[in-house]
Amino acid sequence: MAPQIRAPSASVRILRFDVVQRTAHWVNAGLFGILMTTAVPLYFGSFFGMVLPRHTVSEIHLWAGIALPVPIIASLIGPWGARMRRDVRRINLWTREEIYWLRRMGNTSVATLDKFNPGQKLNTIFTSGAILVMLASGAVMQWFRFFPVSWRTGATFVHDLFALAVFVVVFGHIGFALTHRDSMRSMIKGWVTELWAARHANGWFDEHKAAEKPAPPRE
Amino acid sequence: MAVGRRVFLTMAALGAAGIAFGAKVQSFGVSIASGVGALLPGGDHFRIYSVSGNYPAISPDKYRLVVDGLVERRTTFGLADLEALPRTSFVKDFQCVTGWRVPNVHWEGVRLSEILDTVGVRPEAVALSFESYDGTDSESLTLSQARLPDVIVAYRMLGAPVTTPHGGPVRLYVAPMFGYKSLKWLSAIHVVDQVEPGYWEQNGYPVNGWIDGSTGPSDPGSS
Numbered sequence A: 001m002a003p004q005i006r007a008p009s010a011s012v013r014i015l016r017f018d019v020v021q022r023t024a025h026w027v028n029a030g031l032f033g034i035l036m037t038t039a040v041p042l043y044f045g046s047f048f049g050m051v052l053p054r055h056t057v058s059e060i061h062l063w064a065g066i067a068l069p070v071p072i073i074a075s076l077i078g079p080w081g082a083r084m085r086r087d088v089r090r091i092n093l094w095t096r097e098e099i100y101w102l103r104r105m106g107n108t109s110v111a112t113l114d115k116f117n118p119g120q121k122l123n124t125i126f127t128s129g130a131i132l133v134m135l136a137s138g139a140v141m142q143w144f145r146f147f148p149v150s151w152r153t154g155a156t157f158v159h160d161l162f163a164l165a166v167f168v169v170v171f172g173h174i175g176f177a178l179t180h181r182d183s184m185r186s187m188i189k190g191w192v193t194e195l196w197a198a199r200h201a202n203g204w205f206d207e208h209k210a211a212e213k214p215a216p217p218r219e
Numbered sequence B: 001m002a003v004g005r006r007v008f009l010t011m012a013a014l015g016a017a018g019i020a021f022g023a024k025v026q027s028f029g030v031s032i033a034s035g036v037g038a039l040l041p042g043g044d045h046f047r048i049y050s051v052s053g054n055y056p057a058i059s060p061d062k063y064r065l066v067v068d069g070l071v072e073r074r075t076t077f078g079l080a081d082l083e084a085l086p087r088t089s090f091v092k093d094f095q096c097v098t099g100w101r102v103p104n105v106h107w108e109g110v111r112l113s114e115i116l117d118t119v120g121v122r123p124e125a126v127a128l129s130f131e132s133y134d135g136t137d138s139e140s141l142t143l144s145q146a147r148l149p150d151v152i153v154a155y156r157m158l159g160a161p162v163t164t165p166h167g168g169p170v171r172l173y174v175a176p177m178f179g180y181k182s183l184k185w186l187s188a189i190h191v192v193d194q195v196e197p198g199y200w201e202q203n204g205y206p207v208n209g210w211i212d213g214s215t216g217p218s219d220p221g222s223s
Helices: A019-043 A054-067 A069-076 A079-092 A096-103 A118-142 A149-179 A181-188 A194-200 A202-211 B003-027 B032-039 B079-084 B112-119
Strands: A013-015 A191-193 B064-069 B075-078 B088-095 B101-111 B127-132 B138-142 B151-157 B171-174 B186-192
Touching: A013 A194, A019 A054, A019 A069, A019 A079, A019 A149, A019 A181, A054 A118, A069 A079, A069 A118, A079 A118, A079 B003, A096 A118, A118 A149, A118 B003, A149 A181, A149 B003, A181 A191, A181 A194, A191 A194, A194 A202, B075 B079, B075 B112, B079 B101, B079 B151, B101 B112, B112 B151, B112 B186
Parallel strands: B064 B186
Antiparallel strands: A013 A191, B064 B075, B088 B101, B101 B151, B127 B138, B127 B186, B151 B171
């Protein structure tokens, strides 16, 4: 009985994002789209004029903001969130090698690549942090009666700076997605090929293989 | 290493510090927000509001301001009439009740007290009601508030005639109060015997929109 050694195949698919994660991602992306689209006339009313009355635009912005935590929380809780929770742990934990990789902006080879590269991890962490900060500063701006004026001004300041950062990061994210079709497809259809995983996420691929039950021996 | 948690918590801390102290950063004159805003188009830092959803376009030569009610002489001012009255100008912040602030805005116009003296206020008068060409917005001030030296009917701001989005050709600027008191597209002033809450007051904002002392750009009564 020979041990099962098989080259990673380009025709065998591995699940990278399950349907819960994909749904959470695209609902979140949709909300970001609404928030960013409505942010533009709210910031630059004097430049863009008004397509919709400001009040309507700000209502849409407000409700999209309030909805923002929903897909994230819903995808993390419950038995359906197991995969999401595992990936959050994965994104949290970094090896020294990964920190080095990020410092070199990816211009280095790393022996063990996780399911997500350090850039992808940082994007997720930044986006989570930005969501928290935008919700907090947005809440101070919306329910301003409960806060001193200096806080409201500070919240506006924070909301502005983070908004700028969010625009840069989101457009960067979309740029990377469009130039890395295999990664993007995994967020649309869920799967990557074994070959992709072995090349771009070998650490994860090895875990995946180890977790796979060995095929029953043939007679 | 738990890099994710560390970065996330650092961002949260920065955000909290920015909310608590961001206003101080601005008042030190190191206005990063303004710096960022200046890089972007349309960056005069004002957030343009219109309660009616549109900007009434009034050409300067057609502009009229009606002052009536409890006055000796009901008067209609054209833009040139307002400009012929003693003019006043100063540099003051525009502070919105929701938090955003535009520091050091140049304002120019005629003191409201000057207009009141021109038309002659009858003794039973108590307050003013303001109307806007947008047909929806309205505001109120007591007579004593209206007579503060930094309450003006403005026809110039930011070093130019008041633009349509900013409420031009003529708007109110009530320096000691939040921005919603500075009614745009001013069309009429009624001198009345009691305070009639305006549009924003009917929507829950305080009738006396004093900017609180700690960060306010001016104290009541200062010039």
